[in-house]
Amino acid sequence: MTNDTNRDETTAAGAAPDAHIRRAEARDIPQLHKLLREVLEVHHRGRPDLFNTGVTKYTDDELASIVSNDETPVFGAFAADDATLYGYAFCVFERHADSHILTDVTTLYIDDICVDEAARGRHVGTALYRHVLDFARGAGCYNVTLNVWSCNPGAQAFYERMGLKPYKVGMEQIL
Template sequence: MSNEPDDVTNEIAGNGDNDETQSAAAGVHIRRAAPRDIPQLHKLLREVLEVHHRGRPDLFNTGVTKYTDDELAGILADDETPVFGMFAADDATLYGYAFCIFERHENSHILTDITTLYIDDICVDESARGRHVGTALYRHVLDFARESGCYNVTLNVWSCNPGAQAFYERMGLKPYKIGMEQIL
């Protein structure tokens, strides 16, 4: 996966109520993404890129792909980089995904040796927004992280994407570090 942080696209406006999320998710399921899902993953990855490009055209290209098919296949095959997707009941339509990366700081002199599940990228298809897909995916990632013995879940959000930041705050995330820049 890239070292560049990604964030959620302008996400759902759900209130996070669990019963509502479950009813909104009727007829869908979340599973690990597989190589057969690569074309749909590319589509959503382009949606994320366009959100970032609109917010920061000085940093993000447009009309390109983040990964090659081979790179995506490698990510999907690696248990250290799980990718989860929410699919229609017939498994033919991808409504959203969460790209994750296990991070550890073994043998660090300054950081404790914990396991973190870093969410590199969450995206909900534009046509599925407002249906609590992002909430369901995020909760699935939290459950997966707990089951995997993680200490925490982290992510980065671009300041040009306030909708994503608001979504993450509704999910209970709090800032733990802040990136800053000065354009020259």
């Protein structure tokens, strides 16, 4: 889905007074890596049998490709200096145009959302999520979806406060 939101910037309503939200750019990659590592460590602590530690989710080239692609918009909440990243939301447009069982709707899937530990409690996550909702509405999406690991009850509680409801549940049996 093509959208002219690369330059779109909004004030992060309710967030830190100096916060604003914009599309992430290649220059933000070092800070994106820092927050991606924070998320990985949360998941590693909760499920060390599944999540590695001390690694990076993406290479610099992969991140550059993601942030430059309109099909995978990444939004960042930045300080007034536009250099300090408070949090991010990685998104992916999903469609099931050729499915025999799923309707042909456009979904904005939130692949990853994180607020820096130092910025928590300042409503940065709320501002990011609301920005994603507004973006999805503007892009003609039917819904916004995400996955949350059960080992991260804080994230699940946040998403429930934002109004999300389970639409499918993943289950496992460890052998």
